[in-house]
Amino acid sequence: MADGWQLPARLAALGFFGVIVQVAAVSQISILGVSVDLAPLMVAAVGLLAGSLPGAIFGFAVGLFVDLALVQTLGVTSLLFIVIGYAAGRLRELRDPAHGLVPVMVGAVATAISTVGFALMQFLLGIEAPVSWLLLRQVVIAILLGALFALPVHALVRRVVSGALPDDPRRRRRRAYTTGGLSPLSRPSEGR
Amino acid sequence: MLIALVVVSLILLTAYFGESAGSPLHTVQRGVIQVLSPIQEGASRALKPARDLFGWFGDTLDAKKERDQLRAQRDALLAEEIDYQVAIRENRQLRALVRMDGNHGLGSYEKETARIIVRSPNNLLRDTLQVDKGTSSGVHVGQAVIAGGGLVGQVTTAAGGTAVVTLITDQRSAVGAKVLNRGGRGDIGLVKPSIGDPLDLLVQQLPRDTKVRVGDNVVTSGVIDPRFPSPYPPNIPIGRVTKVDPAELESNNQIHISPIADLRHLDFVQILTTPPPGGEERAQVP
Numbered sequence: 001m002a003d004g005w006q007l008p009a010r011l012a013a014l015g016f017f018g019v020i021v022q023v024a025a026v027s028q029i030s031i032l033g034v035s036v037d038l039a040p041l042m043v044a045a046v047g048l049l050a051g052s053l054p055g056a057i058f059g060f061a062v063g064l065f066v067d068l069a070l071v072q073t074l075g076v077t078s079l080l081f082i083v084i085g086y087a088a089g090r091l092r093e094l095r096d097p098a099h100g101l102v103p104v105m106v107g108a109v110a111t112a113i114s115t116v117g118f119a120l121m122q123f124l125l126g127i128e129a130p131v132s133w134l135l136l137r138q139v140v141i142a143i144l145l146g147a148l149f150a151l152p153v154h155a156l157v158r159r160v161v162s163g164a165l166p167d168d169p170r171r172r173r174r175r176a177y178t179t180g181g182l183s184p185l186s187r188p189s190e191g192r
Numbered sequence: 193m194l195i196a197l198v199v200v201s202l203i204l205l206t207a208y209f210g211e212s213a214g215s216p217l218h219t220v221q222r223g224v225i226q227v228l229s230p231i232q233e234g235a236s237r238a239l240k241p242a243r244d245l246f247g248w249f250g251d252t253l254d255a256k257k258e259r260d261q262l263r264a265q266r267d268a269l270l271a272e273e274i275d276y277q278v279a280i281r282e283n284r285q286l287r288a289l290v291r292m293d294g295n296h297g298l299g300s301y302e303k304e305t306a307r308i309i310v311r312s313p314n315n316l317l318r319d320t321l322q323v324d325k326g327t328s329s330g331v332h333v334g335q336a337v338i339a340g341g342g343l344v345g346q347v348t349t350a351a352g353g354t355a356v357v358t359l360i361t362d363q364r365s366a367v368g369a370k371v372l373n374r375g376g377r378g379d380i381g382l383v384k385p386s387i388g389d390p391l392d393l394l395v396q397q398l399p400r401d402t403k404v405r406v407g408d409n410v411v412t413s414g415v416i417d418p419r420f421p422s423p424y425p426p427n428i429p430i431g432r433v434t435k436v437d438p439a440e441l442e443s444n445n446q447i448h449i450s451p452i453a454d455l456r457h458l459d460f461v462q463i464l465t466t467p468p469p470g471g472e473e474r475a476q477v478p
């Protein structure tokens with residue numbers, strides 16, 4: 001039972017401290033006029049490591065916390081982060097990508113969903129903002145920064161949740177590859 | 193589960209968006225902020241060094257960018273300032289040329305203003321200028337050249353679109369001159385450059401009893417003398433007396449003057465192309 005609570009507890013701590021660090025420090029550092037947003041990267045990493053449902057739940061919780069902490073319209077970031085966490089988890093479950101740079105691509109996509117989605121939601125909610133090249137430039141820079149920071153965030157999340165994950169698909173795949181998909185006991189004999 | 197999360201998000205969104213500021217969701221949000229604010233403040237202070245470190249990198253990059261911009265701006269301003277200085281200098285010289293017309297009765301001469309395009313590098317022996325006006329502008333050999341309030345020299349070579357001016361500081365130059373001394377006698381001499389220091393002009397062949405003092409002016413004589421053919425109109429300032437050595441005057445009949453025109457910093461000159469009608473004084477010079 002204690003093991004069952006290990007992952008949610010670790011993810012809760014990760015989400016809480018991640019958002020605090022984001023709000024207290026990272027948001028105040030501007031690179032090329034844009035701040036790095038670690039929250040979607042965290043959500044994507046959790047989805048990629050823990051699966052679609054944990055990813056979606058973590059996304060919802062982190063999104064809600066971000067909305068609360070930043071006094072934004074509740075539900076907007078949650079909705080976007082659910083999509084990010086779920087999509088990253090589905091990628092893991094369906095494709096199980098093994099390439100080391102997958103987190104970079106996933107981070108870039110997560111940032112794109114987050115920034116573009118947030119802008120779209122704001123427009124839908126009637127917040128008037130000029131659609132300009134400046135905005136487009138900022139979105140592009142945010143995506144690039146997201147890709148840049150995706151790998152360290154993924155490594156950090158992996159470190160936090162390692163040991164609490166139910167199963168590692170890579171390990172499973174490696175095992176399947178070395179044993180030909182079968183247990184050594186049930187492997188066909190050499191003479192056949 | 194996923195659908196439930198999405199639905200909850202949408203409900204929150206809709207409820208929050210439609211609520212007033214005093215509604216439950218807003219109250220909850222304010223409460224959360226109140227609870228989080230000390231944590232955020234603490235985290236903000238704790239993470240300040242890291243923030244400052246990143247900020248330092250950012251500031252350094254910004255400062256470098258700003259420095260490059262300021263350098264470019266400085267270079268542009270420097271180029272602009274140089275342009276202004278050149279324009280002011282040219283303006284001053286052109287004004288001086290115009291002023292000379294009135295002061296020395298040169299208004300009746302046809303004048304061609306020319307820009308100096310080449311200056312002889314070895315001015316110890318050959319002191320010449322090349323200007324951008326030539327025979328096509330009415331410039332011919334022998335015409336007098338003035339600038340900066342005084343005599344510059346004369347045209348010694350003229351082509352279609354250019355001419356060479358030999359300065360009064362050239363070793364081949366000789367100008368008939370009149371010393372405007374206090375006695376008012378106006379002793380006549382010949383201005384030639386001294387050997388080794390072209391800017392030190394000598395007024396030679398003066399009478400031994402010439403009464404002259406430092407600071408007296410020397411002007412062109414424009415005299416008719418078969419020995420000293422003068423292409424220069426009378427009364428153009430040549431120089432000011434800088435040294436009068438009685439022994440030198442006694443033995444060599446000469447005094448020292450410095451040219452009035454700043455011959456080393458000229459950009460424009462005026463060439464007296466056509467003498468006034470009836471001004472045959474010069475024309476009669478053999």
